[in-house]
Amino acid sequence: MQYLAPVDWLIVFGYIIVIITIGVYLSKRATKNIESYFVANRKLPWWLLGTSMVATTFAADTPLAVSGLVRTKGIAGNWYWWSGAMAGMLGVFFYSKLWRRSKILTDTQFAELRYSGRPASILRGFRALYFSLVYNTIVMGWVMLAMAKILGGVLGLPKWQAVAVCYVIAVVYTSLSGLWGVVVTDFIEFCTAMFTSILLAIIAVNKFGGIAAVLANLTTICGVERTTSITAILPLHSMLLPIGFFLIYVGLQWWTTGNTDGGAYFAQRMLSAKDERHARLGFLWANIAHYCIRTWPWIVVGLVAIVAFPHLKDPEMGYIKVMLKFLPTGLLGLAIAGFVAAFLSTIDTQLNWGASYLINDFYRRRCGVPSTLVLVAYQCME
Template sequence: MYLASITLTTIDWAILVAFFIIVLSIGYVASRSAGKSTSEFFLGGRGMPWWLLGISMVACTFSADTPNLVTDLVRQDGIAKNWVWWAFLITGMVTVFIYAKLWRRSEVMTDLEYYELRYHGNVAAFLRGFRSVFLGLFFNVLIMATVTLAIIKYGQILFGLPAWQCVLFGSIGVVIYATLGGLKGVIWADFFQYSIAMFGAVYAAYVAIQQPEVQAIGGLSGMLSADSPIASKLAIFPDPGDLSLLVSMLIIPIAVQWWAVWYPGAEPGGGGYIAQRMLSAKDEKNAIGATLLFNFMHYAIRPWPWILVALASLLVFPELSDIGEQFPGIDAQYLAHDVAYPAMISKLGPGMLGIVIASIVAAYMSTIGTHLNWGSSYLVNDFYSRFIVKDASQQHLVRVGRICTVVLMVIAGVLALKLESASQAFELLLLSGAGTGAIYLMRWFWWRINAVTEIVAMFGAIITGVVLVFFVDADALAIRSESFSLDGSSCRLLLAILINTVIWVTTALLTKPEKKETLYEFYRKTKPGGPGWAKLRALAEADGVDIEGDSKGKAWELPYELLCVFVGTIMIYACLFSIGNFLFGNLVYAALLLLLSGVCCVIIFKLFNRTRAVG
């Protein structure tokens, strides 16, 4: 261990202690109702308002590793590299205007329960059970390990703690309140923690700009000017004259990635903890409002403080060796570009240092708390009570859920000690879901998709990912010519998407559809509508079965919903780039983009009201 480069003062410690007391108190108060039933523990009693759910969603994605990831992207490839996750806004808007109400209508406990609503028989049961373990345990643990990795790096940079102590100290508090209060405790804690986390991010950006290395070139305006030493990192869009960068950084994410890749928090068609929040909403309106607020805060408001810190870090720590020299005790395993963010946090002064460290802990606890509750909901509702103890009491299931919460945290902490960087885990998660995204969009609107299709798609993605990662050299797949080149990672992603999409579409066409009685019940409950269900509606009419109810004869909502998706995407991107242009000093462009965002907002509400009127 080396001597930490910062020392917490009495006021810093007081702030941290107060923070933990408030968070644990929230968990204790929520525990009074959380233990009554699994609906209370995992869905907060299905009575949560849109504003609270929206903040909870964005708090969860405001994880401790996300600033590190953004810093990694900016330091290596510039601001434009953020399109690798900005493109998921389209996924989010599709969820807002198309899928949020469908999930709420389904009234399932978890999104995996959907499988036995949409499909039937042992194959559907197997799919639900396998996915509960695969996502709830393995995949979920990988996500939590990634977030915990960030805490390790903060602990090593700021306090000089060994990795195992970072994991231990970082996980104790979140396990206590997540175990006590269930989802309701997590959501209310998220609301409190997000306020602190956002303030901390903004203040960290302010302090980063005040560093002598930044002030020496003219502060913010100098750092973001064309003459800046880091000018090559400042483009928001890839150079249109460089086709290679344009394809890899912008075209692939916008044209392919958003619909083809399953990624936590941006699942095509909704899913995971986003679906959990929608299912816990009071009604369809609150589910839609929550997801809209989430996407606005996540993509439009939050990125710029992180980007500013990342850019400033390039001036303060131009090379990784500079970080290593200032923090000689950091393990070589963890010395990557993403540690530049915690390195910049070390520049804070007394008092505010305590607040910003509390904000980092808040971001960590929000994400881990959500994933602990989400993962345990899968293991309890979709595996344990479905296949192990089918007649267990609600109180017994809540106890099992609390045990799962602790176990998941332990496994995630152990795995975190093996990871190296945020981008490493991000790429692994991205590739493991390549090619499966479209099936999660289409299964709501095409009756032909069955359980076998999803099973084949799932295993196809796993096998393809393993082969491409461990047996195929990414560089061997790279395209290189005088006029165009595409890096191996992009080629690997496109190849995985192509292979897996062909596999699942072929399977859907060659295998038998689900029993029509199962499909009748699914349609009657969720009312998806559209030409993809035309044959089923004809079968139901021939059988004398009413599956449309009060929606019969009404216009299909999807065309209006797609228009809402388009306008909503422009609205949030316009706001994102308005803030960016304001920081760059382009005030006219900033004002015009803000005006465009406001106009789109008005159009959305008019379109949305019309959609609800016809649907």
């Protein structure tokens, strides 16, 4: 099954070449020492580090998941992750300045600032190995599985071969350019992915004659009661998301799951900020973009997908189906480039962040020679 015209392929390959070129260009900034490689010499401005944060959480499968959630749980179903905004605000106004003030290289290193002795050392080493090798591998695995699903469905290519190519591209520019390359390419990747998402939402809605026509068709297909449930932002008027689940999301889930303290790769970005002010503003911008801006194009496409494909078996494929049905040649290639961008923006962060744990919190403390740390970091990603 082949959907892409030559001009579409040209756009996709052109985008990949641009990303690799940027990585090579920024390699000089990253290879000076371990601080330049993992925290960009603590010189990142707020808008760059904040965009990198939100780009990292924008994987290739994120639009598919959100649009699929609209079909199965309605718009209110997104409270599953919208509830995380409360932890985000806690991080903005309390933790961000403390992370930057600590001047550590990774959040795992904080274990030996907060505690002391052999137990602290064991905790730091365990966290470094667990998150870099076990947790990180699982995350990259599901991101690659989603990308394989997308490339297989859209391009008709052998799934894992196509994903392997994308992964190698991410490894090349990430290992060459360190965190500088990650955040700069993340910025470009986020802009590309968001532009294509917004463009798809606008084109798809206009094909039906506007959002009012989409909602009218939705009512015809689903009935008044179900349409009300699908379009409800709060679950008070939704039969798809029980109020009990909503209360669990907003009252319990956000503070009992990971990164409530703004740790992991979020902390890495704040540790890389120019100062405490840039750390706070960057995390604030990331939360605004993550919770208030980027969701809505995917929700709109999710509504269109219900109207255009009411009997779709796989809810998450609705986004792909809408894209293939309504985007013309050229724009389809740009949309595929957007998916590649979303994939790369997640993988590059996982690679750099995981390597920072292995090098700073394990290898460096046991057998690390300062002059070899960057070289070993290359090898960790490969």
